[in-house]
Amino acid sequence: MELRNLRGLTGVGIVPYDVTGSAPGEHLGLPGTSATLVVDLADGLVLSSGDSPVTTTFRCCIAGIHLRPVTIHHNGVQRGVQLDLSPEAVRALLGMPAGELAGQMVELSQIDTAFARRLHERLAQTPAGERGAVCAAMLAETVSEDTPRSDALSVWEVIARRRGDVTVSELVESSGWSARHLTAMFNAEFGIGPKQAARLTRFETARARLESGRRAVDVAASCGYADQAHMSREFTELTGYSPRALLKRRAEEFA
Template identity: 70%
Template sequence: MEFRDLRGLTGVTITPYDIDGAAPGEHLGLPSASATLVVDLADGLVLSSESTRGTTAFRCCLAGMHLRPVTIHHDGSQHGVQLALSPTAVRAILGMPFGELTGEMIELSQVNTDFARRLHEQLAHARPAGRTQVCASALAAIAADTTPAFDAQTAWDVIARRRGQVTVAELVELSGWSARYLTKLFVAEFGVGPKQAARLARFDAARAALESGLPAAAVAADYGYADQPHMSREFTELTGFAPGALLARRAAEFSPANER
């Protein structure tokens, strides 16, 4: 469920999940223009990445925007709630710039111990059908009346609204600043430059379009890639998989145990 305006929060998506009966395996956590908060209600969310040694188990995993995938290791079942958080939401909920989380995977308790404890306890006692509302109420209760720097946020909003199909030159024209100054403000707030943010936003939108069944050639044309090979190169650089291979990989994740 998506909440576009929850006591000042924008761009919050809450997705409860319950998976049972799948074969043990791995699930890709893809690059995203959002921060991600996963509250695990089972035995821990087990993650690994290209930049870490071994695996780490999380109870409430807070991950910033990242440019490479992470791997979720599972035993065939997963239970919890995943929240996608926009920069505005991160600032409102946690009182920190979005950029401080970029590339990070940490326990929510490292930022706010009390909120992490209360959120986990409330979700653990909630019925599956009530988890979305529990999260919404918890976010509303903690949301601060602060917002990111207006001008940097405005640039982000343009990128999000246009699904990454905007150039730095266009943002410069809209802002009236130099490219250097715009990039400095943007990086200070979000941890990456506007070009990288636009790249991730476009990838998010294109991936969703492909997963909805649209042809790759049409997606490449509609989502601002020069051509289909250009889109394929971008997907490969971000995920390690070409579009078709990525869709096949994701479709095979969490397949029933008796199918393997």
């Protein structure tokens, strides 16, 4: 992932992709703390949620923070650009809190028709090797410089710095807010509560450490899980896979 700083805005990951000739298959879209914007330049982005057999096809899909996996179905041709957007980036680019998108997958055109059309048309006309840079330039032109900063963002940043290894009680104490006010602010801005945000952040941290080759028992301890079994239960609840099975599936998907 290529992380970008766009006119002072951090938390934007840009991943161009262009795959042809592979066998049809599925990818697992994992829960996480970012919203995801995918500009599909092939035959449409085909998604299903959970165990549902129902699929929906998108051209420019924006998905909010979610707590359950999404399945991406492909016919062997995958071409487009994926953007991972922090909650701050969602506000600056779309003028809305990330909470309004939580748990949803919608066409970007339903939020900003003109921007969705410009983004798709420009990227479709751009050679594959230049799409990342062109996408970054377009986002920089779109970012609002006077977007108000949410009060909840400072607490979100504490969770990120602690890599999810923090309790709601600690967040209440550091913020000076009541637990009720903190939860209300979080749900309004991010669509999830502080406990869920910490849970997702810790999961992302643990997954990255496992993928780097660290031992599961060491990852569980360093991420603040009670033990390895606790970490395994969390992975299964969030993805449907144990840590070992998830790593195996992802390795096969991107082989």
